[in-house]
Amino acid sequence: xLSKAEVLGRLCYCGFEIVDERKKGDLNYVVARRKxxxxxxxRRLYGILVKLNRVGKNGRFFKVYKFRTMHPYSEFLxxxxxxxxxxxxxxxxxHDIRVxxxxxxxxxxxxxxxxxxxxxxxxxxxxxxxxxxxxxxxSLYSHVLxxxxxxxxxxxxxxxxxxxxxxxxxxxxSEMRYLTMCENKGTLYTDFIYFWKIVYTIVFxxxxxx
Numbered sequence: 001x002l003s004k005a006e007v008l009g010r011l012c013y014c015g016f017e018i019v020d021e022r023k024k025g026d027l028n029y030v031v032a033r034r035k036x037x038x039x040x041x042x043r044r045l046y047g048i049l050v051k052l053n054r055v056g057k058n059g060r061f062f063k064v065y066k067f068r069t070m071h072p073y074s075e076f077l078x079x080x081x082x083x084x085x086x087x088x089x090x091x092x093x094x095h096d097i098r099v100x101x102x103x104x105x106x107x108x109x110x111x112x113x114x115x116x117x118x119x120x121x122x123x124x125x126x127x128x129x130x131x132x133x134x135x136x137x138x139s140l141y142s143h144v145l146x147x148x149x150x151x152x153x154x155x156x157x158x159x160x161x162x163x164x165x166x167x168x169x170x171x172x173x174s175e176m177r178y179l180t181m182c183e184n185k186g187t188l189y190t191d192f193i194y195f196w197k198i199v200y201t202i203v204f205x206x207x208x209x210x
Contacts, residue, residue: 004028005098008080009073014038018080046072049115054132059150062124064132065115069103078136116156128191128198129155130175145172148179152187161207162197 008018008030016032023029051063052075077098085095099107106112119125125132132154138146159178165171181190201207
């Protein structure tokens with residue numbers, strides 16, 4: 001039996017656009033139309049470790065390593081979930097059907113992000129820096145912030161946990177302050193200051209991921 005998220009994700013992966021979905025009785029009905037035909041359709045893996053495309057320094061894409069917290073094929077649903085459910089406090093999706101019950105627990109305590117230490121070793125990321133985000137999420141940011149973001153490596157500890165912003169606008173403002181400080185006072189000094197701010201927020205204010 002496939003989850004709802006996987007069925008919708010498979011359709012998007014195969015080039016379909018979800019037009020509508022409704023539940024009648026015990027059955028879910030989906031209306032979808034073909035938007036494009038994928039050139040290469042490879043089998044997706046179901047393993048616990050996943051590799052996700054993220055926007056990195058100089059705008060190049062790299063693979064972020066994480067433990068799986070979502071149903072398979074869910075990464076292809078991001079634009080659809082955003083359009084249907086919008087964002088909640090903290091910049092996450094308001095009703096994210098893609099995340100499993102175990103996945104929510106793992107995300108709350110950052111367990112899913114432990115494999116990102118591989119990215120730190122590979123030097124795709126640094127310890128403190130803006131959060132590595134998908135192309136869709138990147139497109140929601142202002143052009144000015146996009147330009148600033150791609151001048152720097154993303155980090156394991158984002159400025160989000162120093163400021164705890166609630167809306168997308170506040171998240172953008174938080175990242176803009178961090179990146180501007182990096183440019184004015186140097187990355188090493190800025191990362192040192194933000195590291196201790198983040199530690200203080202997590203330890204004493206008991207900040208948790210969403």
